[in-house]
Amino acid sequence: MIKVVIADDEALVRAGLRGLLDPAPDLEVVAEAEDGRAAVEAAMRYRPDVLLMDIRMPGLDGLRALEQVAGLERPPKVIMLTTFDLDDYVHRALRAGAAGFLLKDTPPTELTAAIRTVAAGNAMLAPTVTKRLITAFTERHPERARRAREKLSALTDRERGVINAIAQGLSNAEIGKELMMSEATVKSHVSRSLAKLGLSNRVQAAILARDANEL
CATH class of the missing domain: 1.10.10.10 (Winged helix-like DNA-binding domain superfamily/Winged helix DNA-binding domain)
Incomplete structure (x- = not known):
């Protein structure tokens, strides 16, 4: 079972993501977090395999939370969530240790596939997309x-x-x-x-x- 934590400041987004993940037999949403600080605490408490985290959140944003999560003894794989393609923050997120990023409107099958890929220790982006992002x-x-x-x-x-x-x-x-x-x-x-x-x-x-x- 792949344990997942969802971190986003919008309750509706969290509920939507949970609704997409709950039907998957091999995925379990173990916690939700409304900001970066709560995401770090959830990562420490629940030891998830994958952390889905919004980049823009009030207080401690996703990037600073990512830095803290990356410093944990057994850090989860982090997938950053963003609203816009080629977000200005994505480069910093990848350099800070994120396994990659997803748009919030990613189709359900791609979302679950990305989580499984990251949990297995691989990059969550398809090779062609990875090349495009890195180049950009x-x-x-x-x-x-x-x-x-x-x-x-x-x-x-x-x-x-x-x-x-x-x-x-x-x-x-x-x-x-x-x-x-x-x-x-x-x-x-x-x-x-x-x-x-x-x-x-x-x-x-x-x-x-x-x-x-x-x-």
Whole structure:
């Protein structure tokens, strides 16, 4: 069972999201939160697998709450919710450790699929969407590129190849075909690379590779 916490300042939105998730046999909404502070408290108390969190909330907003949640010993996977496509805050959210983001009008089947994908430890965005978002939000900056290349230097050539493939929007299966390795080996390289880089998910790794201007 995948435990989910819903954080949004609008009761109607929370009720709508719960209504979409409750029928799923493998998803359980364990708590709701009306602001960022309550979301952090719910994450600590209920230990959810996934936290659906609105970006704009009064008091402690979603971005600052995300930073606090990311610092927990066993942080949940965080999916940020937004009203507008390519929201100005999305870039900051991805860099802070969010697994990705969803529009509030996302179809029910896509919402539940995204939660399952994130709970399994993968990026919640489809590869093509991931590539579009990263391209849109990653600014080319010489100093940032230098720092990114320095950080990536800790990886082996094989691991670096895997990270660059992630940044191109490839799935594990596609990376395996591209680099001629099994999907299990790809997963191992991804996990080891994230640990070396001090990153929490594939989206952050893809942004780092694009910061390095390697693609």
